[in-house]
Amino acid sequence: MAKITYVEHDGTEHTVEVKTGMSVMEGAIKNNVPGIDADCGGACACATCHVYVDPAFEGKTGEKSAMEESMLDFAENVEPNSRLSCQIKVSDDLDGLVVRMPESQH
Amino acid sequence: MRGSGLANPGAPDLNARVVIIGAGHAGGSAAAFLRQYGHTGPIILIGDEPLVPYQRPPLSKAWLKGEADADSLALKPADWYADNNCRLMLGVSATKIERAARRVVLSTGETLDYDILVLATGARARTLPLPGADLKGVMALRTAADAEQLKAALGPGKHLAVVGGGYVGLEAAASARALGAEAVVLEREPRVLARVACQQLSDFFTRYHTGHGVVFELSAGVEGFEGRDGQVTGVRLADGRVLPCDAALVGVGAIPNDELAQAAGLDCVNGVVVDLEARTADPAIFAIGDVTHRPLPLYDRMFRLESVPNALEQAKQVACAIVGRPAPPPEVPWFWSDQYDLKLQIAGMPFDADTILVRGDPATAKFAVFHLKGDLVQAVEAVNSPPEFMMGKILIGGRKPVSRERLADSSISMKEVAA
Numbered sequence A: 001m002a003k004i005t006y007v008e009h010d011g012t013e014h015t016v017e018v019k020t021g022m023s024v025m026e027g028a029i030k031n032n033v034p035g036i037d038a039d040c041g042g043a044c045a046c047a048t049c050h051v052y053v054d055p056a057f058e059g060k061t062g063e064k065s066a067m068e069e070s071m072l073d074f075a076e077n078v079e080p081n082s083r084l085s086c087q088i089k090v091s092d093d094l095d096g097l098v099v100r101m102p103e104s105q106h
Numbered sequence B: 001m002r003g004s005g006l007a008n009p010g011a012p013d014l015n016a017r018v019v020i021i022g023a024g025h026a027g028g029s030a031a032a033f034l035r036q037y038g039h040t041g042p043i044i045l046i047g048d049e050p051l052v053p054y055q056r057p058p059l060s061k062a063w064l065k066g067e068a069d070a071d072s073l074a075l076k077p078a079d080w081y082a083d084n085n086c087r088l089m090l091g092v093s094a095t096k097i098e099r100a101a102r103r104v105v106l107s108t109g110e111t112l113d114y115d116i117l118v119l120a121t122g123a124r125a126r127t128l129p130l131p132g133a134d135l136k137g138v139m140a141l142r143t144a145a146d147a148e149q150l151k152a153a154l155g156p157g158k159h160l161a162v163v164g165g166g167y168v169g170l171e172a173a174a175s176a177r178a179l180g181a182e183a184v185v186l187e188r189e190p191r192v193l194a195r196v197a198c199q200q201l202s203d204f205f206t207r208y209h210t211g212h213g214v215v216f217e218l219s220a221g222v223e224g225f226e227g228r229d230g231q232v233t234g235v236r237l238a239d240g241r242v243l244p245c246d247a248a249l250v251g252v253g254a255i256p257n258d259e260l261a262q263a264a265g266l267d268c269v270n271g272v273v274v275d276l277e278a279r280t281a282d283p284a285i286f287a288i289g290d291v292t293h294r295p296l297p298l299y300d301r302m303f304r305l306e307s308v309p310n311a312l313e314q315a316k317q318v319a320c321a322i323v324g325r326p327a328p329p330p331e332v333p334w335f336w337s338d339q340y341d342l343k344l345q346i347a348g349m350p351f352d353a354d355t356i357l358v359r360g361d362p363a364t365a366k367f368a369v370f371h372l373k374g375d376l377v378q379a380v381e382a383v384n385s386p387p388e389f390m391m392g393k394i395l396i397g398g399r400k401p402v403s404r405e406r407l408a409d410s411s412i413s414m415k416e417v418a419a
C-alpha cells in the first residue's frame, strides 16, 4: 500500500491508497482520478499516461526502460522528471508519492 | 423522461436521454466521455456480457500469461457507473430498434425510450463451418469468458493449435509458449498476418516465433477437427495429416454485429455506415467502434477498423456531437501488439503506397517498415522502435514529405529525418 497524491493540471489534488504491485497509472484509473488517459491500458504503447514525478521521489520510482525513454522523447511538454505512469510499479517505498499531470495527454 | 430532443432529433442537448447498446470498450468510453464533457441527461448502457466494460487486448497477452489480474481489465471501477448516474444493464441484449417510436426492445421484453441511440455492439469472432467445430476445446478468443476457457486449456505439456495467423492468433501462440505449452499455427495463406501486414513483417514474425518453438503450417487447408468423447484431439489437414491438440483456437477474423442496424433499415456495408461525428443517416442514431464502417479522411475512403484507438476516437466523436462540442480533429489510426519481448506499433494504413522501405535491421529485432506514396508516409510498422512509430504518426497526420534516402538511413535520427 502507498498513499499517492495525483495533482491535476489545474492544481486539484486527489490523495488515494494504491495497492502494491499496481502501476501508478492503474492507481489513478481505479480511483477515478482524472487526467491520465492510458489509451493502451499500460502497454507502454501510447504515452497518454504522462506524469511529472515529485523530485523527492525520483530515485524511488525505478529506472526508465529504453522503450519508455524513447516513447517519452516524443510526448508533449516533457521535463527531466517526466514518466509514463503505467511503467511505475507501486511499492511501500512510494508512500507519500506526489505526481503532477500535464495539461493534456493528446 | 426524455430531454428536449424529440422536436429536433439528434440536436446537441445536455439533457438528452442516451441509450448505448453494447457495454464494451467503445460503449463504456462513450459513457465516460459524456460525463467528462458535462452531459447531465440519463445514460443507459446495455451489455449482453455479464461484466462491466473491460479491455480485450490483455486477453491474448498479459492476462493470458498470468501477468495481469481480472480486476485490471475493467475500464472503470464498477462503482463509477452508479456514482455517475449511468444505468448499467448487464446480461441483457437489445433485440430490436424501433426508430419511429425511438425505442429499443430488450431480451427481457422491456422497452427503453431514447433521444439518442448509440450502437456500440462491436464485432464477433468469425467461426469456421467445419466438421467437428462444435467439439469441446475448439474455441474463439473475443470475450473474457473465451479467454478463461483458453487459459484453462494451456500449461506445460499441452498442445495448442491456432487456426489463423492473425494478431490474436500469434499473440495467443506466444502466450501459450510462455505458459510452457506447445503451439502450432495453421494458416491458409502462404504467410501469416497476410491481411494486415507486409511480407517483411510476416517473415520476421514467422522467424521470431519459430525461434521460440512455434511450429508453422503455411498454405494449410484445415478440413476439420477430430475428437474423442466430444473433446477435440486434433486438427485434420487437406493433405490427410492430423495434428494432435488439446485445444484449437480459431482466429480467422471478426465480423461486425450490425444485424440490429440492418433490421432497422440503417445503411450497412461491412459495418454500420457513419460520418465523422459517428452519426448514421438517422440523426438520432450513432454508431462507434468495431461495428462501424467509417470515413478515414487521411486516406479519402471508408473502412472498418478494429482497434482500441478507433473505439476511443469515435467515443469522443459521439460524446462531442451529443453535448455540442466541435468534432475532435481526425486521428491517425494506430494499433499495437505484444509478442514475447517484441512491441509492434503500427500507425496509418498502407493504402495507395508505392514503396516499402525498411529502416534498421530485422535481424536485430529493432526495425521499422515504412509504406510510402511518393514522398509521403502512409503507414509505419515499427518493431521495438518507438521513435519510428511516434514520428511516423506525426508525419502521416501532417502529410509532411520526407526524403526516402534519409528515412532509410538509421544513423540519422527520426527527429532529423522529419526536421
Ligand SMILES: Cc1cc2nc3c(=O)[nH]c(=O)nc-3n(C[C@H](O)[C@H](O)[C@H](O)COP(=O)(O)OP(=O)(O)OC[C@H]3O[C@@H](n4cnc5c(N)ncnc54)[C@H](O)[C@@H]3O)c2cc1C
Pocket (backbone or CB within 6 Å): B021, B022, B023, B024, B025, B026, B027, B046, B047, B048, B049, B055, B056, B057, B058, B059, B060, B092, B093, B094, B095, B120, B121, B122, B123, B141, B142, B143, B168, B257, B260, B288, B289, B290, B291, B305, B306, B307, B308, B309, B311, B334, B335, B336, B337, B338
Ligand atoms: C484478444 C483480442 C486482442 C486485441 N488486442 C488489441 C490490441 O492489442 N490493440 C488494439 O488496439 N485492439 C486490440 N483488440 C481489438 C479491440 O479490443 C477492439 O477493437 C475493441 O474492443 C472494440 O470495442 P467495441 O466497443 O467496438 O467492441 P467490443 O469491445 O467487442 O464491445 C461490444 C460489446 O457489445 C456487446 N453486444 C453486441 N451486441 C449486443 C446487443 N444486441 N445487445 C447488448 N450487447 C451487445 C458485445 O457482447 C460486447 O460486449 C483486441 C481484440 C481481441 C478480441
Ligand code: FES
Pocket (backbone or CB within 6 Å): A025, A037, A038, A039, A040, A041, A042, A043, A044, A045, A046, A047, A048, A049, A084, A085, A086, A087
Ligand atoms: S498507458 Fe499507454 S503508455 Fe502508459
